[in-house]
Amino acid sequence: MTAARPLVDRALLDDVRAHVGAAGTALDDTAVRDALRATGRVFGSAALTDLARAARAELTGAGPLQDLLDTPDVTDVLVNGPHDVWVDRGDGLRRVGLDLGTPEAVRALAVRMAAVAGQRLDDAAPTVDARMPDGTRLHAVVEPVAPAGAVIALRVLRQAAHSLSSLTAGGALPAQWQGVLRGLVTGRANLLVTGGTGTGKTTLLAALLSLVPPDERVLVVEEARELAPQHAHVVSLAARRPNVEGVGEVTLTDLVRGALRMRPDRIVVGECRGAEVRELLLAMNTGHDGGMATVHANAVEHVPARLEALAALAGMPRDAVAAQAAAALDVVLHLRRRGGRRHLAEIGLVDRAEDGRLTVRRAGSWSPGADPVADGAWGELDGRWAA
Known part of the structure; x- marks a missing residue:
């Protein structure tokens, strides 16, 4: 070690x-x-x-963990104890032989990183969720909540700058779907990119934004700056957490609401995690077509329930969510990660059922190494959006 x-x-x-x-x-x-x-x-x-x-x-930075964070392919660094450090390089967790000394040294490291991020971490406030100056996400827990002294989880944010062609070459999406994806962007469809943690949602979103016509102004709202689309006119806005005194917070909801006043042609939310989904749906229902956002979801059919849960945080009842989402959103692009490979697994059309429920009808599905499968709604998707 x-x-x-x-x-x-x-x-x-x-x-x-x-x-x-x-x-x-x-x-x-x-x-x-x-x-x-x-x-x-x-x-x-x-x-x-x-x-x-x-x-x-x-x-x-992260002291003795900084070398791991600086490794180009590392996405996560996890510390369970002084002799129990793990990294994810995109192919699953692997233990690394790094000795951090003692439980007290790990706790001191966690406390110092929290302070660098402008947060407090001690017996009175034993958990912290913050961002380091370089954008790295920090979540740490110390005693008495963590008996081992401290547990640290770091997520590296790397700006994504892929194209559809490079994603196809890397096995992330089938070549047969490139025309539809281009058509969705140029046709100003409102898109929701979904998937679990680390499935490549931000990477696909950046590739789609690079297809936006150069004469359009794109407002990008994120919790931390991660999107780096190859586009001539992008305005990036990042949320800010409150400081140790509990002041100075700027939420995603604040930023989405403010973006509407900044003359956007398209509004993009890097990741919807809460009440900001209401502002996004309202924006997409007020003439701002071509918007995009990402949301955590396990499958296409789970998207309606996920949207309802997020919108409930903003006080929106289920009927209102269904009405707003069905009118605002056009297509769901769902990603999965299997065997270390991230790929676009499903495409679905957003709709509202006869009973008023929000639904997502599957239009296509794909697994690497196989041909894409056209499902029931593919003809409608291809006829409306294909480039």
Whole structure:
């Protein structure tokens, strides 16, 4: 088992922090290097580079976990204890031989990361859900809730910049569906991209946004900046959590409502998790066609129940959700992840049944290695949206 990278000397870290604070500059690599030189200690060029990186990881990053987070294919880093660290590189969880020392050291690491994210983590507030300065999602639990001392879960946010062609080449969607997907975007269909955690919802959404005509203005609302579509006119807005005093919060609901006043041609919500779904449905019902959003769901047929649950947080009754969603949404694109492979598994049409319930009719399904299957609603989908 590999021991964690030794922590930078605490006194040296205090000197670096004080120097950067006095200079009033951002705590980036250049500032850390300058601060290290200003301490009067002599470092070789290689040692200075390594120490600057380690110091920045300690001051603004994940300390001994930073090397794992910086690995290009890592999506999740999970710490169950000082000798129990796991990573996900897109093909399932794998244990890594990293020794973090003692339970007390893991707890101290969790507390420091929470502080870097502007949150509190202690006996009085033993759980935290926050974002690191680089956008990494942090969820941590300490004693007495976690008997092991501390449990840490980190989700790496990597900006997605794929195209439909590259996704097809990578086995994420069948070539036969490219024409329909292009038609959905150019035809200004309102799209809902669904799937479980880590199925590639953001990746597909970014690829679809790259197909939006260049003369359209796209307003993207996210909990943290993750979408990087290849488009000429994108305005990105990111939510902000409250600080340790509980003030300064800007919610997704606030941002979606505000985006309507910013002259959008399309409104995109990176992920609907709560009451903001009401604002999204209202926006799509007020002339803002071509909108897109992602929602967690296990299957196409579960989307109506998921929308009802989210909208209930905004006080919307079931009938109102069905009416608004059926009028606002056109197509559901559902992704799955099997054997480490993410793929577009189903396409469905949003509709309202005779009894008033919201439904999603399956139009097509696909599994990697097989030909796509046209289901009952495919003819309607293909006839209306095919490019």
